[in-house]
Amino acid sequence: MSEQLHYALFTGCTAKQSTPELLSSTLAVADKLGIKITILEEASCCGASHLQDFDEFLAHVLNARNICYAEKLGLTMITICNTCQLNSAMTKHALDSDPELKARVNEKLAEVGLEYKGTSEVKHFLYTLIDEYGLDKIKDKVTTPLSAFNIAPFYGCHNIRPSELHGSSNGNENSYKPTSLDSLIDALEGNPVDYEHKNKCCGFHVELQANHTSEVLAGNAMVDAIDNNADMMVTPCPLCHLKMDTYQDSVGKVVGRDVELPVLHMPQMVALALGCTEKEIGLNFHVQKATQIFSEATA
């Protein structure tokens, strides 16, 4: 038997607050697949790109500190949020390619007894499932095939762009034609919905300061998925999830359409197919009613 996969999980902020269903379903999936997870309880917020706008250096210091804790465990740091993934990866890339910046950051980290070395990989859970666990093995463990559902994959910007930065950590996904989520849906025997907006922006990051833009972007994507007969949308990013799940009423008003579509986190979808419990999947935490999906899938 091959060695058990073991990862250091950087939960990010939302999984600990407004999307608890993301954390519970992630842990449930790992448990079902026999993947060992150590939660990085020391980790801080990644800055979500906004701290980076205010003070880029401080953001690098905090993200480097998070990665230090994964390095101490000698593990790959996995993320369950596209924005956590990008911001951590940007710091890793910046420090690994700029010795002067790395030295400046390490000078600060030394004050709290830490050192960033660059020895841990940073990877989104979606890509560890596909590249390291393997779709064939996931397929073998499916107990509740999702064949009744047309599932619209929504990739979320920060997992696929900028593609040069992500490189092999997202399996060299082409941002103009991403395939990872589609193939995961396939492996779970669901029907992936092909639609133009699958790799577009949800508008989450300007929700406060440019609300109209945010609503238009989310609306365009949701309407496109609905028009292509999606029964649900699935995303690896809790920020996309917050935007798409929470704001369907206001988005609908802006785009002039009824927008009603359950949106699942990627691990929730996997958990559903692997036969995890209703509580672990946590569909009750959604704003747009999604609990029926559990009964429909397990009927």
Place this chain on the structure above:
Amino acid sequence: MSNTRKVTIKAFRFNAETDYLPSYKSYTMEVGKDELILDLMNRIKWEHDGSFSYRRSCRHGICGACAIKVNGKATLACKQNAMELLDLFDNELVLEPSSKKRAVKDMIIDKGDFWEKHAAIKPYVVTDVDPHPEHETKQSIAEFNKFLDSDLCIQCGACHYSCPALEANEDYLGPAALNAAYRFSIDTRDEAGDERLAITAESGSGVWDCVKCYECAEACPKEINPIEKIGKLHNMQFERKVAQSNVATRHAEGFVRSIKKHGFLDEADIVVYSEGYLGMYKHLTTAVKMIKAGKIHWDDALPWVDNVPKSKNLSEIQKLIEISQTNKL
């Protein structure tokens, strides 16, 4: 293995003077392994339909005239190998103008909005130069390197017409103009930096309207990474103390406030802090829905209630903020 491939190319056809709606026409041809997208456009014109219209000039990736979209991907036609895209898009190529709604004829678009926005940020070095200087205006290599890559912009519009923020909000300056704003504001010879930063700080049109999708970084044929420059402009607003306190700047700065207190972001506090208590009315309907779903708690936004999880070793985070923070609002 054959070095050519028989493919069908679909091209967007439209004449603003005579057509109400665009149409797509298919052209079948053998494509060689070294042919560029520009070669295919030439062949459509020369071998199939002389009325097919597109811009081309230098053929060396420096004039920016031949930017189009292929299967939605921003493409500088004279730089892009056709086989590569045939591999990526399963042998089906759809040629479209950079912006369909700005199409004048086929691939040719009206770039008026692009030039207007570019001009708005004063894309030149502003300084009083002595007509009879006694010495050169020197710049160190390090100073020059700060804008070297942003200076490579060929104004092709690939990033501008790939930007979804601009698509949703016509007032937004867009990645190309903002890249130029950075290029001149960081130039040590320039004296209009603060003025330019103030233009790019405007709500509704400036840097705070960037949606952070990284489409521009992906689209740029010169690998400029415009969003990285937008990030630098954000930081420069605080460094040069141009930033005004508003919902967007408080949102950025509010992250420090949260992280200092909890390690994690306080999701309720960041909204209250950014919007102010008076601005919270906009979020009431959403908040009620989120409370009902159990996503947030009714008392999360009360200043004397702390429901936020804490990072382990929080004192380390606080210490690092204390010694590493460089900007203030």
